Amino acid sequence: MQRLAVLNVVGLTRSLIGNHTPNIQAFADAGQLSSFKPAFPAVTCTAQSTYLTGLSPAEHGIVANGWYDRVDAEHKFWKQSNHLVRGEKLWESLRADHPDFTCAKMFWWYNMYSSADWSVTPRPMYPADGRKFFDVYTQPMDMREQVKADLGEFPFPTFWGPKADIPSSQWIAKSAMWVEEKHQPSLNLVYLPHLDYCLQKFGPGAAEIPAELEQIDHVVGELIDFYQARDIKVVILSEYGISKVDQPVYLNRLFREKGWITIKNELGRELMDCGASKVFAIADHQVAHIYLNDESLRDEVIQLLESTAGVEEVRSQQDAFGGDSRAGDLIAVAEGNAWFAYYYWLDDAVAPDFARCIDIHRKPGYDPVELFIDPELKFPLGKIAKFLIKKKLGFRGLLDVIPLDATLVKGSHGRDNVDADEQPVYISQSAGVNVQSAEQVFECLKAEILAS
Template identity: 65%
Template sequence: MKRSAIINVVGLTRSLIGAHTPAIKGFLEKHSCQVIKPAFPAVTCTAQSTYLTGKQPNEHGIVGNAWYDREYDELRFWKQSNRLVQQPKLWEDIREEVPEFTCAKLFWWYNMYSSADYSITPRPMYPADGRKVFDIYTQPMGLRESIKQDLGEFPFPYFWGPMAGIESSAWIAKSAQWVETKYQPTLNLIYLPHLDYNLQRLGPNHPDIAKDLKEIDRVVGELLDFFTAHDIEVTLLSEYGITEVDQPIHLNRVFRKNGWITIKDELGLEQLDFGASKVFALADHQVAHIYVNDKSILSQVRQQIEQTDGVDQVLDAEAKTKYGIDHSRAGDLIAIAKPHAWFTYYYWEDDALAPDFARCVDIHRKAGYDPVELFIDPKLSLPKLKVAKFLLKKKLGFRALMDVIPLDASLVRGSHGRIPENENDWPVLIGPQVSEGNQPINATKVYSKLKASILS
């Protein structure tokens, strides 16, 4: 069997391939390219699960990057167990036909306790003294120390947060080459997130995006050369396209004005009490899951959302079925933003009362995805010095709070989640797959395309 590599270049669209991406453009010219109608919602965890199972969220269960656990009355945000994906994965199905098939899964999500033969995923350690120690999780377990010895520590601050940049994608690309050299997997799944950062910070039309395109093209080009030299067939793939936005929507503040949100005072700061609230919104880019604990106000909630500026539509039970997201993890209602808008998780009305984690990179405790974590508060004096002091304290083993994130959602200029109106903003599949002409393919069809290419 031939060996394959699938490189997931997050945020890549046809509109971004050009003069600034000579390696990707050259690869495109040699192969077929199909535009993909994105999974819904068009977010990381849903898109990847759809590609790897060929199913919609109502079957694989990944309704977004997060959902509300109604039994625990807690959010499940950016969880990592592969068992959360409720359908067989691509490599598992291929193994049924080819038992000797092996798979490396590098930084794709749901990468802990996976049935993949080799996996690497970001996973901090949390000692009892309250520190957060940057690290990775690997399978086999011993791979963790050997790859760090050869490549150095994974540059975690560059993977997400105000320092996010090319360093993390470059390390992941090196790890793919390292795994190939050590283990020669039949399939190598590689996740390169670099374009995700400034496309959200600056928006896709900002002139500085040219630099990001050149940086990721260099990394992808090196991988293409490496895999070609090892006679490995490559497919380029992306999850979604990022479009310009200029309007944040604060649904939880709307619910609060209606008296539907319950706020708990914690050490003088406000904490949203999910279980005690009649309704709340779990924000996820341009989509928000609305969990209604008090079903008697369901119609009122829907009416209020529909009247909120920036909201495009609200999916009820029937519409969720049409969108393939009628799963028990999904919200009772799902709000979709207009093309230029996106949803925040904000619920406080006075920034002085915002919870302490609001000003930190804290992807698990917030009531939604927070792209403002990509910024350093412009109001801070000497912000780089503050970050340097924080990193030094962490290195020395002290507890520290990196509260440098602003609370100004208007800073965000790019988002995703809804299905973009322009197909040029849809993700792409580039490689040796049989083309179906110029017609886009549904995200669920990517699975069969990849499988057919691998087995051909």
């Protein structure tokens, strides 16, 4: 077998490879570059699960980054248990014939309780007094203190939020090299999220993007040199491309105006009660899962969605996901320049407290506005400093600095029918590789490892 490192450069597309990515360009010139139709929806959890099982979302069950649990009557976003992903994983398939095969998962999602040999994933600590401490979770557990002792604390604020930037990808790259030096895994899965942040924040083609490309290209170049010096094959992979957007679509507000959303007042704030609502949306970038607690409204909901500006098409649960109950009864797909915001309140004064915070689990949808600090705050740095002082002293507080202006977002993803320049890429040094679909990535990676 050939040892393999897979560099998942999120957001990388054919159109971004060029003068500002000399290392990636040289790697592509020396090998084979395929761009392919992304998984549906083209989001992180779905794409990665498809790559690592070779199954469609209808088969592995990861229908989005989050969905509505019909039994608990709760929405669940960014869960981490690998048990959620159905099907045999890539390393399990290889291990069946080669018992000594090992795998390291460095920040790929669904990283907890997997059968991989070594893994690191973001996992804050939440003491009972309401505070939050940034940290990582590792398998084996004692690896957490070992990797932090050698590399320092993971720079969690640069992994997501207004400070999202290159340090998180740099740390992940160093941790991947650290695992190689300590354990020499047969397969090393490395997640490099940097482009995901800037492309959503500024949009493709923005003046800020060339400098961001140069930063991640430097990280990728160091990893290529590191692995090739150890005779480890490298594949560069991405999950999706980012489309330029200028139109947020608020499906839950439309449903509320129809009287289909049930609102619960909690301490003067409005919470959407999914279990009591007739119709509601769980928004995830350019795809929204629509759940019908009142099936009699199906035709009316479809008519409303199809007449809504920014909605390109409506798919059924059966057609999109083979009837998987995790998926919405209907799935709305945005037009190329639009995306779905989860907002359901009609007055910002009664928006839930978590709306203005970085709070990826409470929100009934993905919220890229968390990448921004509210421009209307007069002294945002002072407010953040005050919060951090209170936190250090052991007091609880609310870091409510996120704006409620979805028009700030300039890039999104999730659609599967996109132009070739917005499709994900697979770059290999192996001759004859031609990836056509997200499901095919599994067999291509397996072939890279088994090639003599």
